[in-house]
Amino acid sequence: MxxxxxxxxxxxxxxxxxxxxxxxxxxxxxxxxxxxxxxxxxxxxxxxxxxxxxxxxxxxxxxxxxxxxxxxxxxxxxxxxxxxxxxxxxxxxxxxxxxxxxxxxxxxxxxxxxxxxxxxxxxxxxxxxxxLPGLDALETGPDLNRPWLRGGFPDSLTAASDDLSMRWRADFIRTYLERDLPQAGLRAPAVTLRRFWTMLAHRQTSIFNATELARSLGISVPAVNRYADTLVDLMLLRRMQPYLVNVGKRLIKTPKLLVRDSGVVHALLNLRSLEELLGHP
Missing domain, CATH: 3.40.50.300 (P-loop containing nucleotide triphosphate hydrolases)
Structure with a gap:
């Protein structure tokens, strides 16, 4: 352990x-x-x-x-x-x-x-x-490629192979979509929620644009914001406010939404190995 x-x-x-x-x-x-x-x-x-x-x-x-x-x-x-x-x-x-x-x-x-x-x-x-975040480099040791690919969830990181790690993360995502998000009060089709989550993974580090996401998903802007708020609440996304000297501007500028765990990002993007990850644009 x-x-x-x-x-x-x-x-x-x-x-x-x-x-x-x-x-x-x-x-x-x-x-x-x-x-x-x-x-x-x-x-x-x-x-x-x-x-x-x-x-x-x-x-x-x-x-x-x-x-x-x-x-x-x-x-x-x-x-x-x-x-x-x-x-x-x-x-x-x-x-x-x-x-x-x-x-x-x-x-x-x-x-x-x-x-x-x-x-x-x-x-x-x-x-x-x-x-308590996922396992970090101070806990996993000097090999950073494995935690980068698999993320910081202990069962994913310590799986016997990349395939088993990917399967664990796929099941993790499915459990949230089918059980935890509905229990948190998010009443939306699992397919729509997966597409939303995947689009955020594709746009990792980009400015959060609720209007553009709503148009792509065919849903309303309030629905997009509700999805985002729930995933932030469940600690699956991190809302990162812009760093500006003017504190007032920090509050009104658009934040970024980051999927917290790199392994979840790669599972959503179906990147199964380090070779596939290195070849991803």
Whole structure:
């Protein structure tokens, strides 16, 4: 297993804040990192809200968490239970009164916008945010060709062959198109969403032009902006604002939209090997 340099950073945050929100797209390694932290703390409690049995434990969250007031509680996919944040505020305040000022909750989620809104409303002053990106050059070693081709998702990067890596990324894209994007409230045909995502990959580093994309896809400009906002929220795209000395101009100039992971870009463009990638215009 590749050691994540972010582990020490998250441990630092847990030592100084009552709760830490760990953000990142699916399969980037949030759960692996959280379990590695839990393995070093025998009293840590891990709950996955995609597991019905774990979700059922929080039917009465206040009573359940009261039973584990002295433990670090790790809650995965926490955005699935938005009402929980109000309960966590009370739990944090109760633990503070008991003399514990930090290391109460580690919250994991794959929808940054939803999590930030939910936590900001209830946990202001009680939470630190940490974004977990894909594996980078400091973690993968000196060979940069493999992570450039396969991207930074651990399962893609460490696959036994380029073909298996490509298959993993194709399945990853399909899962988002058929499950995660609809669950995020994006009601659109998967074919249209794939074309939109692929067009962004073709235009990587270009200025985002919603009107041109809408015309090419045969949809409205508000629909294009909604697609983009959802993919940014799910941490699959990065909205990069222009860097200008005048701060006001930074806010009004058109940003770029970047597909965050190079391996996803290459899967969308069907570039299966380093040779194909080097020959791509």
């Amino acid at each position: 590749i050691t994540r340099r972010h582990k020490n950073l998250v441990q630092h945050d847990l030592a100084h804040f009552p709760s830490v929100v760990l953000l990142g797209p699916r399969q980037v390694g949030k759960t692996t990192l959280a379990r590695a932290l839990a393995s070093e703390d025998p009293d840590a409690l891990y709950l996955d809200l995609e597991d019905p049995s774990d979700a059922a434990r929080l039917d009465n969250p206040g009573r359940y968490l009261d039973l584990h007031r002295s433990r670090l509680v790790i809650i995965d996919e926490v955005q699935r239970m938005p009402d929980l944040f109000g309960v966590l505020r009370g739990q944090i305040d109760a633990r503070r009164r008991d003399g514990r000022t930090s290391g109460h909750f580690l919250l994991l989620g794959s929808a940054s916008g939803a999590l930030l809104r939910q936590s900001a409303q209830s946990l202001a002053g009680r939470v630190a945010y940490h974004e």
